[in-house]
Amino acid sequence: MTITPQVADEVAAALADGRPVVALETTLVSHGFSAGRGLAAALESEDRVRAAGAVPATIGVLDGQLRVGLGRPDIERFAEAGVTARKVGARDIAACLVQRAVGSTTVGGTLAVCRLAGISFMATGGIGGVHRGFAESLDISADLIQIARTPVLVTCSGAKSILDVPATAELLETLAVPVLGWRTSTLPLFYTAEGGPPVSAVVSSGDEVAQVARAHWALNPAGGIVLARPPADGLDLEDLIARAVATVTERGVTGQAVTPAVLALVEELSGGASVTVNRALIADNAALAAEVAVAYQATR
Ligand code: PSU
Numbered sequence: 001m002t003i004t005p006q007v008a009d010e011v012a013a014a015l016a017d018g019r020p021v022v023a024l025e026t027t028l029v030s031h032g033f034s035a036g037r038g039l040a041a042a043l044e045s046e047d048r049v050r051a052a053g054a055v056p057a058t059i060g061v062l063d064g065q066l067r068v069g070l071g072r073p074d075i076e077r078f079a080e081a082g083v084t085a086r087k088v089g090a091r092d093i094a095a096c097l098v099q100r101a102v103g104s105t106t107v108g109g110t111l112a113v114c115r116l117a118g119i120s121f122m123a124t125g126g127i128g129g130v131h132r133g134f135a136e137s138l139d140i141s142a143d144l145i146q147i148a149r150t151p152v153l154v155t156c157s158g159a160k161s162i163l164d165v166p167a168t169a170e171l172l173e174t175l176a177v178p179v180l181g182w183r184t185s186t187l188p189l190f191y192t193a194e195g196g197p198p199v200s201a202v203v204s205s206g207d208e209v210a211q212v213a214r215a216h217w218a219l220n221p222a223g224g225i226v227l228a229r230p231p232a233d234g235l236d237l238e239d240l241i242a243r244a245v246a247t248v249t250e251r252g253v254t255g256q257a258v259t260p261a262v263l264a265l266v267e268e269l270s271g272g273a274s275v276t277v278n279r280a281l282i283a284d285n286a287a288l289a290a291e292v293a294v295a296y297q298a299t300r
């Protein structure tokens with residue numbers, strides 16, 4: 001077991017030369033999709049990062065090591081493990097390393113590794129947030145706290161709409177996390193672009209985002225930033241989501257299992273349509289994160 005991340009040669013070389021690197025998480029590979037489909041989403045994201053001129057660094061825990069930059073056989077291990085992989089937030093990394101478990105890092109877990117590796121940009125589908133019914137369950141994703149205390153820009157399509165998105169936006173404001181809307185004045189609702197709470201600022205080019213990030217990190221060197229990009233061909237799944245959340249709650253599912261269970265049920269209820277949107281937005285977010293990372297290096 002080692003704490004120092006094992007960084008793939010390509011990623012290490014890029015970081016050493018100050019070239020743009022975009023981190024990608026592995027929870028969406030194992031827990032976000034059914035039937036190994038997370039592999040395709042992960043590989044597509046990596047391709048899009050490369051096409052935009054940055055180096056992808058998919059992050060996870062394997063064989064007692066923090067891995068930064070995974071090869072295809074490594075990513076396959078996460079897809080094949082599915083929900084039997086451990087879902088690893090920042091608090092879970094140490095035990096996962098010591099116990100040599102396959103650990104899929106969430107947004108929060110990935111950010112903790114980005115800090116160690118010196119990576120400033122990551123992409124995902126949707127960040128975790130405040131769950132519906134939080135007043136009873138107190139279920140609030142550690143992603144939010146980890147974003148608040150890690151100087152990384154997270155490109156996403158907002159918080160998954162299986163959550164209480166207005167409450168999530170309130171908590172991000174409380175935590176002083178800038179929420180930048182990519183050519184939008186409202187926080188996207190993951191599956192759909194419209195109807196969310198307001199963002200803290202609208203941005204319209206990679207260069208503008210890079211300048212805001214640089215200024216924010218000069219003012220607040222320890223804090224993260226959310227860049228929220230609306231999905232291109234969104235779907236209004238609100239009725240399905242409400243039904244899925246109610247069913248999962250009735251089944252007594254709690255804690256870390258809630259998000260994967262609701263996502264799986266939304267997939268089933270939408271006849272797979274949710275997965276098509278989910279996959280596309282993950283890849284598009286990866287491409288945008290790379291565009292911003294490239295612009296950031298250029299403004300040095
Ligand atoms: N976005 C997706 N699919 C996912 C997730 C995000 O499109 O599966 C994962 C992320 O890893 C995120 C996690 O960090 O869900 C949040 O889980 P929780 O609500 O239990 O904190």
Ligand code: MN
Nearest residue numbers: 139140141255
């Ligand atoms: Mn939770």
